[in-house]
Amino acid sequence: xxxxxxxxxxxxxxxxxxxxxxxxxxxxxxxxxxxxxxxxxxxxxxxxxxxxxxxxxxxxxxxxxxxxxxxxxxxxxxxxxxxxxxxxxxxxxxxxxxxxxxxxxxxxxxxxxxxxxxxxxxxxxxxxxxxxxxxxxxxxxxxxxxxxxxxxxxxxxxxxxxxxxxxxxxxxxxxxxxxxxxxxxxxxxxxxxxxxxxxxxxxxxxxxxxxxxxxxxxxxxxxxxxxxxxxxxxxxxxxxxxxxxxxxxxxxxxxxxxxxxxxxxxx
Amino acid sequence: xxxxxxxxxxxxxxxxxxxxxxxxxxxxxxxxxxxxxxxxxxxxxxxxxxxxxxxxxxxxxxxxxxxxxxxxxxxxxxxxxxxxxxxxxxxxxxxxxxxxxxxxxxxxxxxxxxxxxxxxxxxxxxxxxxxxxxxxxxxxxxxxxxxxxxxxxxxxxxxxxxxxxxxxxxxxxxxxxxxxxxxxxxxxxxxxxxxxxxxxxxxxxxxxxxxxxxxxxxxxxxxxxxxxxxxxxxxxxxxxxxxxxxxxxxxxxxxxxxxxxxxxxxx
Numbered sequence: 001x002x003x004x005x006x007x008x009x010x011x012x013x014x015x016x017x018x019x020x021x022x023x024x025x026x027x028x029x030x031x032x033x034x035x036x037x038x039x040x041x042x043x044x045x046x047x048x049x050x051x052x053x054x055x056x057x058x059x060x061x062x063x064x065x066x067x068x069x070x071x072x073x074x075x076x077x078x079x080x081x082x083x084x085x086x087x088x089x090x091x092x093x094x095x096x097x098x099x100x101x102x103x104x105x106x107x108x109x110x111x112x113x114x115x116x117x118x119x120x121x122x123x124x125x126x127x128x129x130x131x132x133x134x135x136x137x138x139x140x141x142x143x144x145x146x147x148x149x150x151x152x153x154x155x156x157x158x159x160x161x162x163x164x165x166x167x168x169x170x171x172x173x174x175x176x177x178x179x180x181x182x183x184x185x186x187x188x189x190x191x192x193x194x195x196x197x198x199x200x201x202x203x204x205x206x207x208x209x210x211x212x213x214x215x216x217x218x219x220x221x222x223x224x225x226x227x228x229x230x231x232x233x234x235x236x237x238x239x240x241x242x243x244x245x246x247x248x249x250x251x252x253x254x255x256x257x258x259x260x261x262x263x264x265x266x267x
Numbered sequence: 268x269x270x271x272x273x274x275x276x277x278x279x280x281x282x283x284x285x286x287x288x289x290x291x292x293x294x295x296x297x298x299x300x301x302x303x304x305x306x307x308x309x310x311x312x313x314x315x316x317x318x319x320x321x322x323x324x325x326x327x328x329x330x331x332x333x334x335x336x337x338x339x340x341x342x343x344x345x346x347x348x349x350x351x352x353x354x355x356x357x358x359x360x361x362x363x364x365x366x367x368x369x370x371x372x373x374x375x376x377x378x379x380x381x382x383x384x385x386x387x388x389x390x391x392x393x394x395x396x397x398x399x400x401x402x403x404x405x406x407x408x409x410x411x412x413x414x415x416x417x418x419x420x421x422x423x424x425x426x427x428x429x430x431x432x433x434x435x436x437x438x439x440x441x442x443x444x445x446x447x448x449x450x451x452x453x454x455x456x457x458x459x460x461x462x463x464x465x466x467x468x469x470x471x472x473x474x475x476x477x478x479x480x481x482x483x484x485x486x487x488x489x490x491x492x493x494x495x496x497x498x499x500x501x502x503x504x505x506x507x508x509x510x511x512x513x514x515x516x517x518x519x520x521x522x523x524x525x526x527x528x529x530x531x532x533x534x
Contacts, residue, residue, distance in 0.1 A: 022367070062363060062370035068378045072339050095387060096329060096360050097414040097475075100289070103329035111335045120362060120387045122409055124416020142389055147364040149391020152438060157426040164420070164431065171419060208364075 187215020413453025454482020
């Protein structure tokens with residue numbers, strides 16, 4: 001699914017919700033924990049329960065890698081289970097010198113056929129270019145993240161007076177188009193959205209930090225939406241761990257539908 | 268192997284060479300390409316041929332991930348084949364919000380028991396802390412990298428006048444100790460080593476960019492060594508692809524021994 005199909009899905013469904021599959025094997029409901037394929041079973045039930053409310057799924061690669069081979073197998077199986085009507089994101093935050101980034105692009109655009117991957121900008125242009133070379137794929141570069149550590153470097157002022165993350169938005173935007181580039185902007189920084197929309201009015205923003213991290217969906221929607229929708233608001237823990245009992249999928253559905261209802265009037 | 272054992276190995280062997288296993292399946296010698304376990308066979312031959320000349324191996328995770336499940340299996344098998352007398356680095360350049368970084372730390376310190384991992388600093392303190400919490404493991408944070416893209420952001424001047432990478436060295440150094448923290452500093456920036464040694468005199472520097480990327484071993488050694496050694500100079504392509512024929516291991520050994528001979532007088 002490319003960006004244009006994503007825009008169409010958002011408009012049709014009146015949802016810009018992304019469900020984050022940060023599936024931690026130690027946090028699965030007890031009745032699943034002894035199952036040999038517990039993570040996949042859990043993910044499939046979450047996908048079945050939430051797919052009507054969302055337009056995208058984001059797989060956080062760390063939680064799968066931590067389980068080694070079995071984890072990669074679970075990631076693969078989960079990705080293939082996601083309906084093609086949904087935009088799939090590898091939340092992998094990769095980035096390296098050119099020939100290595102090309103291998104990461106191959107990993108997450110070919111070996112695992114995701115629609116998009118998150119990428120770290122620190123190493124600059126040649127670390128991002130190999131991702132942008134894929135047609136109909138989207139590279140989502142870290143801008144201003146939702147964690148406390150964003151203060152350490154992302155918000156540092158550069159010589160000219162603007163913060164580093166702004167320089168990154170401006171510079172990286174010049175390497176691609178709003179069709180093949182998006183940016184991560186955390187919901188905990190909702191006040192910055194007005195300003196960010198002046199810098200990159202047309203790009204999609206992937207917005208983590210709603211729910212468990214405390215960001216406000218209303219504020220983000222108010223300041224962040226554009227004529228394409230332009231937002232993918234992600235919730236992970238708030239949805240997938242809504243209940244730790246046998247009713248986990250129903251509980252996840254309820255939260256996802258709540259988000260959807262909150263989003264509907266904005267579109 | 269922890270940092271103290273690494274220092275002892277460097278002093279005993281008079282080598283600070285790290286061999287980078289960036290094993291690209293499309294670049295293997297022809298006679299191996301049809302073998303079912305070609306990457307592992309290649310890596311084992313390279314390790315056997317180079318282990319006397321080097322003190323460390325760095326596995327570039329991208330090249331293994333690109334092969335999917337088989338690649339992770341090959342990474343695992345390669346890691347377990349590396350002698351315990353050598354310092355093992357997962358060149359993974361990970362980094363995310365705290366609970367996700369904790370999963371990456373688990374991946375590369377437990378599931379795959381590497382001695383060290385490379386980490387990207389953009390997201391700040393809580394993205395790095397989970398790695399530092401492991402005893403006898405080493406976190407290697409990107410400082411000034413060897414690629415052209417280093418100009419885009421790493422070398423940008425901050426408000427106070429110093430470049431971003433310096434701020435990162437200083438700030439990150441305050442979160443750990445020279446026992447659990449090292450930094451990546453590219454060899455193509457050899458002139459910066461004198462200055463970097465004023466900022467972080469005691470930390471080890473992992474130095475890529477020798478060989479294929481054109482950095483000078485002499486310059487790096489002259490400006491970068493400290494009383495612990497304090498350098499791990501990495502060569503990947505220059506060693507592992509020294510020959511594309513059946514003599515690839517002999518050719519790799521020859522190049523590795525050359526590096527070792529160049530290093531010996533400096534210690």
